Amino acid sequence: MKGNELLKINNLHTGFRIKDTFYDAVDGVSLSVKKNEILAIVGESGCGKSTLATSIIGLYDHNKTRVQGEIVFDNKNLAALSEEEMNDIRGFQISMIFQDPLSALNPLMRIGEQIEEGLIYHTKLDKSKRDSRVLELLQQVGIRNPERVARQFPHQLSGGMRQRVIIAIAIACKPQIIIADEPTTALDVTIQAQILDLLIELQAETEAGIILITHDLGVVAEVADRVAVMYAGQIIEEAAVEELFANPKHPYTRSLFNSIPQMNSQSDRLNVIEGIVPSLMNLPRSGCRFSSRIPWIPGEAHEENPALHEISPGHFVRCTCWKEFHFKTDKGGGTHELYANK
Amino acid sequence: MWKTIVRRFLIMIPQLFVLSVIIFVLAKFMPGDPFTGLISPQTDPARIAELTEKAGLNDPWHIQYMRWIGNAFQGDLGLSYTYKRDVADLIGERALNTFWLSLLSVFILYLIAIPLGILAGRYQNSRLDKTIVLYSFVTYAIPTFVLGLIFLFLFGYKLEWFPTSGSVDIKYEAGTLRYYWDKFYHILLPSFTYAVLGTTGIIQYLRSEIIDAKTMDYVRTARSKGIPMRKVYSKHIFRNSLLPIAAFLGFTITGLLGGSIFVETIFGYPGMGQLFVSSISSRDYSVITALVMLFGFLALLGSLLSDIIMSIVDPRIRIE
Numbered sequence: 001m002k003g004n005e006l007l008k009i010n011n012l013h014t015g016f017r018i019k020d021t022f023y024d025a026v027d028g029v030s031l032s033v034k035k036n037e038i039l040a041i042v043g044e045s046g047c048g049k050s051t052l053a054t055s056i057i058g059l060y061d062h063n064k065t066r067v068q069g070e071i072v073f074d075n076k077n078l079a080a081l082s083e084e085e086m087n088d089i090r091g092f093q094i095s096m097i098f099q100d101p102l103s104a105l106n107p108l109m110r111i112g113e114q115i116e117e118g119l120i121y122h123t124k125l126d127k128s129k130r131d132s133r134v135l136e137l138l139q140q141v142g143i144r145n146p147e148r149v150a151r152q153f154p155h156q157l158s159g160g161m162r163q164r165v166i167i168a169i170a171i172a173c174k175p176q177i178i179i180a181d182e183p184t185t186a187l188d189v190t191i192q193a194q195i196l197d198l199l200i201e202l203q204a205e206t207e208a209g210i211i212l213i214t215h216d217l218g219v220v221a222e223v224a225d226r227v228a229v230m231y232a233g234q235i236i237e238e239a240a241v242e243e244l245f246a247n248p249k250h251p252y253t254r255s256l257f258n259s260i261p262q263m264n265s266q267s268d269r270l271n272v273i274e275g276i277v278p279s280l281m282n283l284p285r286s287g288c289r290f291s292s293r294i295p296w297i298p299g300e301a302h303e304e305n306p307a308l309h310e311i312s313p314g315h316f317v318r319c320t321c322w323k324e325f326h327f328k329t330d331k332g333g334g335t336h337e338l339y340a341n342k
Numbered sequence: 343m344w345k346t347i348v349r350r351f352l353i354m355i356p357q358l359f360v361l362s363v364i365i366f367v368l369a370k371f372m373p374g375d376p377f378t379g380l381i382s383p384q385t386d387p388a389r390i391a392e393l394t395e396k397a398g399l400n401d402p403w404h405i406q407y408m409r410w411i412g413n414a415f416q417g418d419l420g421l422s423y424t425y426k427r428d429v430a431d432l433i434g435e436r437a438l439n440t441f442w443l444s445l446l447s448v449f450i451l452y453l454i455a456i457p458l459g460i461l462a463g464r465y466q467n468s469r470l471d472k473t474i475v476l477y478s479f480v481t482y483a484i485p486t487f488v489l490g491l492i493f494l495f496l497f498g499y500k501l502e503w504f505p506t507s508g509s510v511d512i513k514y515e516a517g518t519l520r521y522y523w524d525k526f527y528h529i530l531l532p533s534f535t536y537a538v539l540g541t542t543g544i545i546q547y548l549r550s551e552i553i554d555a556k557t558m559d560y561v562r563t564a565r566s567k568g569i570p571m572r573k574v575y576s577k578h579i580f581r582n583s584l585l586p587i588a589a590f591l592g593f594t595i596t597g598l599l600g601g602s603i604f605v606e607t608i609f610g611y612p613g614m615g616q617l618f619v620s621s622i623s624s625r626d627y628s629v630i631t632a633l634v635m636l637f638g639f640l641a642l643l644g645s646l647l648s649d650i651i652m653s654i655v656d657p658r659i660r661i662e
Contacts, residue, residue, distance in 0.1 A: 059565055083571070091568030098566075103559040107658055108581050117577075118567035153657040169567065 006176055006209045007033040007056070007094075012069035012079070014048075014055045016280065022066045023280045025051040027233035029069075033177060033209040038200075040212045040224035040241070042256070046277045048233040049213045053179045055079070056211070057096050058086040073177070092122040095170040099182040101162035105154035111138075112150030115168050122173045137168040140205075142198060160191035164198070171202060178203075179211045184219060196223050217260060221245060229253050232278060232289040235308070239315040249317045251297070251325040252290045258327060274328075288319045296328050297321055343653070343660075347646065354642045358635065365634040366407050369627050410631070420628035424621070429632045433617070437599070437636075440606075440613035443529045443536075444598035450537035451594075455544035456587070462545060463552025463583065464575060474545065482542035490535045490608035497531060504531040507610030532609040536602055544587060551583035558582070588655045592648030596640040 009031045015022035025048045033039050041049045054060045055067050058078065071078040074093065078086065095118075098104040106114060115134045119125055125133060131150075138146035141164040154162055163183065170178055180199065184192040200223055203210055212224060220227055220241065227244045229237040229252065237250040248254045255273045275293040278284065284292065288302035306319035394400055401409075413420060419429035462474040481489075498506035505528050555561060556579060564578045565571075603615035614633065621629035653659045 057566060059562055087568045087570060089568065090566055096566045098559060098563060100559060104563045106560040106564065106578050106582070108585075108656065109577070114563075117564070117569055117573075121567070121569050155658045166563070169563065 004035045005032050006035050006073065007031075008070075008072045009056070010070040010072070012052070012055060012067070012071060014051050014060070015066045015068075016051075017064045017066070018281060023283070025233055025280055026055060027283070027285075029230075029233075029235055031228060031235065031238075033211055035176070035209055036203065036207045037225045038203065038210045038212055038223050040214060040220040040227045041230055042214060042217065042220055042227060043230035044215060044277050046279070047230045049215075049230050050181055052230070053096070053181050053211065053213050057090055057094055057179060058083070059090075059096070087121075091118040091175075092173045093175055094177045094179065095173070095175040097163075097166055097170045097178060097180040097183045100186045101159055101166050102186065104166055105162055107154055109153070110150065111152055111154065111157070111165055115150075115165065115172055118169065118172045133172070134168075137172055138165075140171070140202070141165070141168045142194075143168075159187055160194065163187060163191070163195055167195075167198065167202070171206065171208075174206055175208055177209045177211065179213070181213045182215070183212070185214070185216070192219075199223065217256065229256070232283055234289060234318065235316075236290065236318040237316065238308070243312070243315050247315070249311065249315070249322045250290075250319070251294050251322055254322075254325065254327075255293075288321055290319070291321070294321070294325065297324055297326075301325075343650075347650070350646050350649075354639070357642060358638055361638040362411065362631070362635055363407065365631055365638075366410065367403055369630045370403050370406070372622075372625060410628075419632045422621075422626055422629050424624045424626045424629075429628050432629065433614070433632060433636065436612060436614050436617045439611065440599060440615070442525065443533055443606075443611065443613055444595065446526075446529050446533040447536040447540070447598055447602075448594060450533050451540050451544070454537055455541040456548065456584075458541065459545040459548025460552065460580060460583075463549040463556075464579075466549075466553050471549075475549070478542040478545045481539055484539065486535070486539055486602070486604035487608055489539060490532075490605060493531055493535050494608060504528075508612070528611070532602075532605045532611055535609075536598075536605050544590075547590075548583060548587060551586060552579055555579045555583050585652075585656055588651050589648050591651055592646070593641075593644040596644030596647065599640050 009029060012026055012029045013024045014026040015024040017023075027048070029048075029052060031039070041052065043049050051060075056071055056078065058081070060067070062083070067079045069079060073089070076089075078089070081089070105111075112131070112134050115137055116130050119130045119133060123130075134150055135146040138149055143149050143161065143164055149157065149161070149165075154165075157165065163186075167183075183199065184195050187195060196219060199210065199212075202208075212219070214220060224241045227237075227239060227241050228235045229244075229250065231252045237244065237248070237253045239247075244253070245257075248257055252273075255271075259271045259273060261270055273293055274295070278289075278292070283289070287304065288306045291297070291299070291302050301321040301324035303320050308316040308318050309320070310316050399406070410420065417430070419433075421427065422429050422432055425432055458474050458477070462471045465471050494506055497503045508528060560582075561574060561578050564574045599614070602613075603619055605611070606613040606616040607619065617629065618633050620626075621633065
């Protein structure tokens with residue numbers, strides 16, 4: 001492992017059991033997270049990004065999930081640890097921020113108690129020290145009257161406030177890695193910006209590595225250092241954020257950018273990616289998984305067993321189809337062909 | 343909160359008034375009267391007519407009703423035709439018997455149902471869970487009188503562990519410790535019968551609540567803190583799953599005060615259920631109306647009690 005690499009994932013497969021077969025939702029992902037870095041994982045719903053997150057922190061249903069491969073952290077393979085061993089790491093060295101702050105807090109417990117819980121098991125602080133740590137945390141996440149909020153129940157707080165509380169829970173034991181699973185998706189736009197600023201600010205203080213899972217390219221541009229784009233359980237492109245935004249290569253990445261609504265666009269149609277993400281059971285297990293959604297690109301353009309190629313230092317692209325890729329509209333002009341004959 | 347409680351009590355007055363009219367009229371519409379079957383057929387019909395007239399039973403129902411409600415407001419619920427005793431005294435004595443029986447029943451009921459429900463929910467689909475579910479369906483399918491009779495035969499008659507009828511042995515003097523122990527001894531078997539049969543609802547409810555709660559986001563948050571699984575269960579899953587059970591508590595308590603007709607009849611226990619049935623068959627109007635009024639009041643009280651319990655256990659609910 002390199003010096004500042006905190007977490008290294010090698011060829012991770014996470015499968016869910018449907019009837020008696022396991023279907024891999026994460027299919028051979030390798031990644032690394034460095035200290036003081038925000039790694040964004042981007043992709044459509046169902047591409048396996050949340051599954052990747054829950055695999056790292058071990059929050060999956062052990063009866064229905066199979067995790068294979070290596071997740072190396074602190075010289076341990078997290079994928080092979082027992083639930084009890086994972087408990088010593090979860091919330092302490094690795095923690096998680098969840099998507100929906102409205103349902104992620106226990107409605108019957110006071111805010112202070114919920115933040116304190118992790119401290120009880122991972123630190124040797126006594127009750128009064130824990131109480132003051134809770135207030136300190138609340139202050140750190142930008143809550144103005146921590147004493148009062150600590151005594152309140154979740155339903156008495158707004159969505160943004162609750163997300164701050166979730167963040168306070170996540171950073172309570174000063175973790176080295178924070179996994180943020182769509183932390184801003186459920187919030188309105190003004191609050192989103194505040195929460196993102198808070199994340200950046202906290203990262204600067206703690207030097208933690210953050211894995212930010214999102215489908216929002218705007219969020220990625222704002223906060224990420226490095227981006228991994230996932231499609232159908234695989235990483236199809238990985239690069240530093242500037243490189244990826246300036247120079248997207250993979251057809252899927254380019255299609256994602258292309259489908260962002262443009263203010264100054266002449267067209268009144270939105271660009272879409274043809275087709276749908278294949279469901280878990282119907283996932284093509286060989287060949288380029290994106291090929292079915294770009295049928296106008298000839299089959300020879302794809303690799304038989306698409307691998308990640310380093311096309312420039314630190315920029316990886318899966319498959320070779322990007323070299324031949326062009327948008328359908330490049331030829332047809334005007335609107336997307338899907339709508340052209342209507 | 344006190345304001346609300348007082349207001350809820352005030353709302354009960356018109357509700358109880360409507361109930362009293364309905365029940366009074368319905369009782370009067372029952373065929374027969376208190377004298378049917380009680381007086382020997384040889385009695386002169388003129389004598390019976392005279393008695394009926396004297397009891398005011400020939401007056402139109404609204405006159406009878408006014409007389410009854412007027413007296414009731416002065417605390418006089420009339421005289422029981424069958425027992426020749428003041429209704430209030432009669433009911434008071436029975437109510438106390440039923441109260442103790444109910445209290446012990448509820449206690450045993452929750453003592454059995456809550457642990458079983460929790461185990462079934464926590465170890466969902468395990469052999470333990472399947473056994474508990476089987477138990478709950480079997481007890482649900484057994485009629486009260488069957489289990490009551492089995493218990494009575496086994497523990498009362500064969501093994502002679504428990505008395506087979508009554509509420510207290512007459513040889514003990516009221517007020518002594520022995521007397522109270524004997525009362526407790528008498529209600530053990532009937533309460534146990536009631537409790538065993540009543541567990542199904544709570545077990546099933548609790549089980550499904552726990553299975554639901556396990557998938558909640560806040561449980562995932564709790565797990566992400568790295569706290570032991572038993573703490574996740576005790577502090578997050580169980581607490582939330584017990585809410586609906588707490589909501590039922592008020593109704594359960596007041597519902598039981600109505601007495602269990604089967605249990606009380608089988609165990610020969612002088613309680614409200616038994617009194618209610620016998621008063622209907624003997625057309626003991628004053629007892630019937632007083633009892634139904636009391637049951638009505640208890641139902642209303644039960645819903646208020648449930649609301650109060652909910653507002654205590656669930657911070658999201660505040661009675662304003």
